Amino acid sequence: MKTLTTIxxxxxxxxxxxxxxxxxxxxxxxxxxxxxxxxxVGMLGRFEDRDAAKQLEESVRQLSDDCGLDSSRVRLHVxxxxxxxxxxxxxxxxxxxxxxxxxxxxxxxxxxLLLGSTSLELAEHTTVPLVIVPSL
Amino acid sequence: xxxxxxxxxxxxxxxxxxxxxxxxITAAIAGVxxxxxxxxxxxxxxxxxxxxxxARVHEGTYLDELGAFCYAGGGDxxxxxxxxxxxxxxxxxxxxxxxxxxxxLRRLNDGVGFIATRPPGHHAxxxxxxxxxxxxxxxxxxxxxxxxxxxxxxxxxxxxxxxxTQAIFWDKPDVMYVSTHQSPLFPGSGAAYEIGGMAAxxxxxxxxxxxxxxxxxxxxxxxxxxxxxxxxxxxxxxLVSAGFDSHRxxxxxxxxxxxxxxAALARxxxxxxxxxxxxxxxxxxxxxxAALRTSVASTIAAVLAGAYDDEPxxxxxxxxxxxxxxQAERLVALRIxxxxxxxxxxxx
Numbered sequence: 423m424k425t426l427t428t429i430x431x432x433x434x435x436x437x438x439x440x441x442x443x444x445x446x447x448x449x450x451x452x453x454x455x456x457x458x459x460x461x462x463v464g465m466l467g468r469f470e471d472r473d474a475a476k477q478l479e480e481s482v483r484q485l486s487d488d489c490g491l492d493s494s495r496v497r498l499h500v501x502x503x504x505x506x507x508x509x510x511x512x513x514x515x516x517x518x519x520x521x522x523x524x525x526x527x528x529x530x531x532x533x534x535l536l537l538g539s540t541s542l543e544l545a546e547h548t549t550v551p552l553v554i555v556p557s558l
Numbered sequence: 559x560x561x562x563x564x565x566x567x568x569x570x571x572x573x574x575x576x577x578x579x580x581x582x583i584t585a586a587i588a589g590v591x592x593x594x595x596x597x598x599x600x601x602x603x604x605x606x607x608x609x610x611x612x613a614r615v616h617e618g619t620y621l622d623e624l625g626a627f628c629y630a631g632g633g634d635x636x637x638x639x640x641x642x643x644x645x646x647x648x649x650x651x652x653x654x655x656x657x658x659x660x661x662x663l664r665r666l667n668d669g670v671g672f673i674a675t676r677p678p679g680h681h682a683x684x685x686x687x688x689x690x691x692x693x694x695x696x697x698x699x700x701x702x703x704x705x706x707x708x709x710x711x712x713x714x715x716x717x718x719x720x721x722x723t724q725a726i727f728w729d730k731p732d733v734m735y736v737s738t739h740q741s742p743l744f745p746g747s748g749a750a751y752e753i754g755g756m757a758a759x760x761x762x763x764x765x766x767x768x769x770x771x772x773x774x775x776x777x778x779x780x781x782x783x784x785x786x787x788x789x790x791x792x793x794x795x796x797l798v799s800a801g802f803d804s805h806r807x808x809x810x811x812x813x814x815x816x817x818x819x820x821a822a823l824a825r826x827x828x829x830x831x832x833x834x835x836x837x838x839x840x841x842x843x844x845x846x847x848a849a850l851r852t853s854v855a856s857t858i859a860a861v862l863a864g865a866y867d868d869e870p871x872x873x874x875x876x877x878x879x880x881x882x883x884x885q886a887e888r889l890v891a892l893r894i895x896x897x898x899x900x901x902x903x904x905x906x
Contacts, residue, residue, distance in 0.1 A: 464638040465638045465690060466576075466638050467744065502746040503744060503747075504636050505636065505637065506636070506686070507745060507746065507747075540636070
């Protein structure tokens, strides 16, 4: 089995996404892997709070501190596109992830409905192993 | 003569504060009214696309899920895209508008079509809503034409790449998809090396442009990169994904086009149609209402050879080098793919 060196984790700032990031950071700490936190900027990204990028960085830094993961092993990757399309590409350059981690629901999703479920879309289309971290 | 879809009730597809809103159609219609076309304007009855018409480009399970999602009260489909209880019906009318206008153009064998419907369509994939789009309106129309043996050119000048339209026709040799769009920007696709699938090599033409690109750059892109391939393709119909969010005043992105640029683009694109009654213009994006109104008026006036006091065309922005690079990148990709195909390697 291929050694896990790079873990990608989707992050939209939601509580579910934070749970996924914590899970990925804890795993990375155990196996000496790097983590790329992936944030997708959609069409409405233009209308987001101007401080959104700063808040995103701060959230990621706080989470890595909480998990005791050296910040040098964490990178934030911001890409244009919807979350599903962006996360499907994590196996490619420039991320080259060996594993993808996502929360079970992102912002504004509806539990129990197939439509709009990024995690289910990814389960169908991703080319790297996928971990879906349940919300607690 | 301008053939337009009849307006249907679209107020039920709205989310507070969202830029894709009913006022956009009001602004587009005002742009047409500014031309005072009189008897040269013909409105066709609204038509809700049937399941069979939609299923030419969308998966049945997606249509079922979307309908059920709406009737359950709707909500956010992704970070950009919403649906309400009424959205399923409204989206069917949005997709049906193009079909009704095209049917009338065929009957008249004359005129130009303008389809002012919402929600827009060019991001919608076979099995997924995306980027404000629920159903791919222009793809539904193009598929109806190819089923009748037509060869369809789709020109997409929305500021965003029409990833849904590209994906739907990726391997279809009877549709050519040409897009100019800002890059980098949502949805992140639309690189020049995306040239179509093995069954349709070269039928996809992407010309990404940098923020600030002006009308002269887009005209050059169409003239130098797309026009030779379009001439070879010999379309029998021309459809336009007319997104007016590439206007300089639009809040969604950073291209710098004006109404005069849309007029020039529209004249160029109209020249690709083989004769009257073979050009239909579909509204996609456009979120600054004043810019949308004047851009629609300029576009329609240009294709009808009518008079309108356009904003002056823009020039001097960046992007010429990017156009040359796109052309080179496209040609290299084509060559690699053709060599791979000649060796029977379809993985390239």
